[in-house]
Amino acid sequence: MDENKAAFEPRIIAFVCNWCTYAGADLTGTSRIKYATNVEIVRFPCTGRIDFMLLLKAFAAGADGIIVSGCHPNDCHYTSGNFHARRRWIVFRGLLDFLGIDVRRIHYYWVSAAEGAKWAEVVNQTVAEIRELGPYTEYKKVANYIEETEAAHE
Amino acid sequence: MSKIGVFICHCGENISATVDCARVAQAAAEMEGVAYATDYKYMCSEPGQQLIRQAIREHNLDGVVVGSCSPRMHEPTFRRACAEAGLNPYLCEIANLREHCSWVHEKGEATTQKAIDIVQGLVEKVRRNQPLTPIRVPVTKKALVIGGGIAGIQAALDIANCGHRVILVEKEPSIGGHMAQLSETFPTLDCSQCILTPRMVEVAQHPNITLYTYAEVESVEGFIGNFKATIRLKAKSVDEKKCTGCGLCTTKCPNKKIPGEFNEGLGTRTAIYVPFPQAVPNKPVIDKEHCNYYQKGKCRVCEKFCPTGAITFDQPDQFITEEVGAIVVTTGFRVLPTSFFPEYGYGRYKDVITGIQFERLASASGPTMGEIRRPSDGTVPKKVVFIACCGSRDPAKGIPYCSKICCMYTAKHAMLYQHKVHDGESTVFYMDIRAGGKNYEEFVRRAIEEDKVNYVRGRVARVYERADGKLVVRGVDTLLGAQQVEIEADMVVLATAGVANPGAEELAQKLHISYDPYHFFAEAHPKLRPVETNTAGIYLAGACQAPKDIPETVATASGAAAKVVSLLSQDDLVREPLVAVVNRCAPPVYSTCVGCFLCQTACPYQAIEREEIKDRQGRVIKTVAKVNPGLCQGCGTCVSFCRSKAIDIQGYSNEQMYAEVNALLNHE
């Protein structure tokens, strides 16, 4: 990997459901599979609980990338939370793309409680791809209200 | 200003090998709102827990973050420790420093920094945690069992024997279900009625069981522990108290040619009838659709002959309501009729029958007294062809699933036929033989090897009646190089697919339980919660879930009964308070919920109800959503759907999650 790219360590937030992906990530741990440190996990009861606003807030707070992951279709602990989430993401993603928000920075996965190895792959792959994309400067720029106003004055 | 305590566990060396635990504790001590932070070798050990309890008391902590293993491991342990020190257990959160950090990263600065971030996220979250109390739901100690087949009978008896009261509702005039129709049962060939009827009698005599036959569930309201069921008692036109069950009326009824349901149309019954001799209760009902008096206004012969004056023509349907704490659905299944199959003659050929009709022919109590005779002319068929998988495993027929019981009962039928007609010839067309079960494979082998049943692996394309009236079965033998075979048969028995009962969908909607594309009721979890539904307090057993044989049906019935008994043995139901709540606020707003109720379909548990907010005069000011904490399972789908953020979920509230996300990213 070239030196400059390696210098950038992306900040990534993972929104995961408690029953599948959180448990899957636990299994990665118990299996002692190593992965990149860039991802911080937030635990939700279900992907159905993940508010699209929280994704936007993560970007606003400085995330360079986001992982959303839950139970595979038909495996939801609450039977249909992931189906509701899937619909929400289909619509949301289309809207973000139309607005020019970089949808390549939001990665969606199904990771079950048995897929410890997959979780490590998911993290490493996402980190690599976001590293390739570089920091999400354009979003950070509008997120910073003060800098933005100052820029306008100049 | 909050006073959070942070406790970093080394987990021996499991965490401390790669994470600098002391530095994490140090960093935590400097976080806003943190009053105390420390690290310790084994936080889950008794001294470790004591350390937490002591710190809570000494520093008056109002929140705790334990940085340790996964919350899925020790969250209950640490929450209990907090509770012991007088802190509400829901004010304790676990930072997963082992599975999500120390075990998956190498030793280094980044790893320690990540641990600090995780702790920071949870500190911010816990600052916004609310003390919660477990939800208590009172339980009505009575169960409703819907359907009086073997599953319902077993479930009712098991529950009743544990000392709880049971209401058993059966829509037919007698309990017994399909099992009462069967001749012998595989793989032991013991007589079905001989093992079933004693249980039927036990139900009737059990002091804890109230039996309503000829009755149907009209509606169900309420939730776990607190259901209210309305039951329609269809008018039997016979006063059960006066009727002695002498049966004189059934011998006198002039309308004798009605195809009997119990004999699957192979025998007849009268308009006033008892479905079968061993029926429970053994008292007749009048089938209004076929009764001369109800249809034409004249007759009343039964009334004239009844020695006790039990006939009550003007009896209306009655409605009763029962309050119950749990419901078991055991409504069973049915098999497709032969008219479903155009390729087998659409039910036009009298001697093409279903498996259940064959059961009646083979049954000693059946229309032929157990002799195998053709429905068309009453002769003994010398050549019988059995066709397995009629409809089942055939996506073109809309039934891609395996009906599971047919392989076994077809083997049994062929065997019974060979036992009864010694010079008979039987052929079974099959796709695969699925004989998984105790002594099942041996049973099938016996049919093939000892009873010389001719098994042909292949599908039957067509059954047709030649102009001379002979049935011709045209199929293929795939083990003989896909050769076409044509067999003349005196009788053809179709192992037609087991399908959901008509009305299953309607009942599911009444009960708010889900069903699969084939209208079989859906389990809460196919493996780990096989007798529960998605609606708490409603359980399933038997073939209403999918075709099942008797042992499996009885096993699920006892399983469902165990679930019911464990529920009814509690005075109160205690549930985790991690449920959704619709906000309430001061007048004139009352709640920021605008009552669009679009959230109702987002809830998989029908937990969202309507609540009317009224003024002092009782006028409705506003109708808003209300989450029934007895039903809510805490998925939070409604929370992220609600536009005005009027619904929030305890334990994962908007404020908490927002704060956690921000805190995780809030450093350079």
Place this chain on the structure above:
Amino acid sequence: MNNWNKQIADMLADGTVALVIGYEEGSTPQKTRPLFCHDAVAAERLVMDGRCTHNLAVYLTKKELLPAEGRIGVVATVNVLKSALQLMQENQIPEGRFLLMAVGPEGKLTELPDAESLRQYIAAHPLPDNPEVAALIEKIDAMSREERWAYWQECLSKCVKCYACRAACPLCYCTRCIVEDNRPQWILPWASTLPNIEWQINRVMHMAGRCTGCGACYAACPLHLPIHLLTKKLTQEINREFGTERPAKGNVLSTFSPDDKENFIH
């Protein structure tokens, strides 16, 4: 006086309705404006033609503007009817409270007393798609992602957060809008690019499967920001992904199909 004006005047006179909401001549000949008729005399001023673009359905949820008792007539355009039907499905209009009426080409007044009649009338009177809107969306779709971002950033940086788009929309009827929720403060209250973008994303997501495409949001925007393109695009996406049929109960986002297709979840 048109025949239908007379009919409405009669309804007001005999108390069939307590109030009629419709349109009257505006301050310039090119425009009409909303009119609240409380008596038969005022009914003479009611007009109905192609200039009536204001979505009157926005008043149906404003209790403070409506009489406490009695039925309220609405002389409606198809857009008003579509919004009213949506409001009915969302439990916002009490059954029988409003008498929706449409005026046909010959001045024939059609009463639409219930949801079913509304549904039929709307189905029989499809509104043509606005080719300009479609062309604009196509133009933006054709841009590179960076160009789209630059376009919207530039565009929405001008928003002054007056919330006229919200006020004009009949379906933005929440008692407390998410922008007024400060626990947490989902969207910063001041007008600056990011909060402006976040507000629009929220507004549009909340319209998913509900927006009737009347364009009132755009018409109300004092800065003429093309925010209606967002809702229109969303509706297009929803129609493409889940079909044009809306669920009979619930909403596009509060229902699902196990067969929903996407290509981005791995």
Place this chain on the structure above:
Amino acid sequence: MKETGFYPGCSLQATSREYNESVRALARHLSLPLREIEDWNCCGATAAHSMNHELALALPARVLALAEAQGMEEIVVPCAACYGRLATTHHTLVTDETLRQKTCDTIGMEYSGKLKILNAVQWIEQYVEPLLANAVTHPINRKMACYYGCLLVRPHKVLQFDRVEDPQSMDRLCALCGSEPVDWAFKTECCGAGLSISRTQSVGRLSGAILSDAAERGAEAIIVACPMCHSNLDMRRPAANRSLGQKLDIPVLFITQLIGLALGIPRKELGLDRHFVPVPQW
């Protein structure tokens, strides 16, 4: 009246000219406009789709694209084999965008998939049936066995036409012509199809079984809507009779011929004189 495109295919130019003639006679008699697709080619039946998937799509796709380019909204394809190929290709192309693009590239033409493809029976149901009640002047009061064969209703998933195991559409049309459809068992059995030339004996056996069941049920004619079925039941009658050891003279008519007769169209115009087994005067 809307014009319907017409794809005759090779059979209707050769062995089944009477099918072509009778379809056109019906259209003429009832003033139903038909326009033959210009420059049509072989549908590729049997040979292509058992050898080369790409070719099997490209051949029918060109026909479909031509029809579309010539401004047709729907086409009628009387030959059941052609119909099967065209309808299956249409279904494949509209459900698989990649294949559609690839096939369009191959043929160098565009096909949007908006075309509606009718078989003869569907065309009759849509245009002829509504007129029958008034137009039937010579009801044919005979017993008929309607034989659908394998191609007309299969694969059901693609064609979505009639009941696959027990089709009824021709039975209904027969009744409208004054005939009595018989209930029989061989409606969709195999006639031997393309083996007509290579294994005449097999065709004789299979067709023989069909003929004998129809005859035993009292049918006075067999009604078909497929040139292949017609050839096997009519032209291969000697082979069938040999296989049966009988001399069956039950005639085989196209559904269009039966309707034509009921409408009083002269036998010559319907091509009834072209059959091997003579059709009696009814």
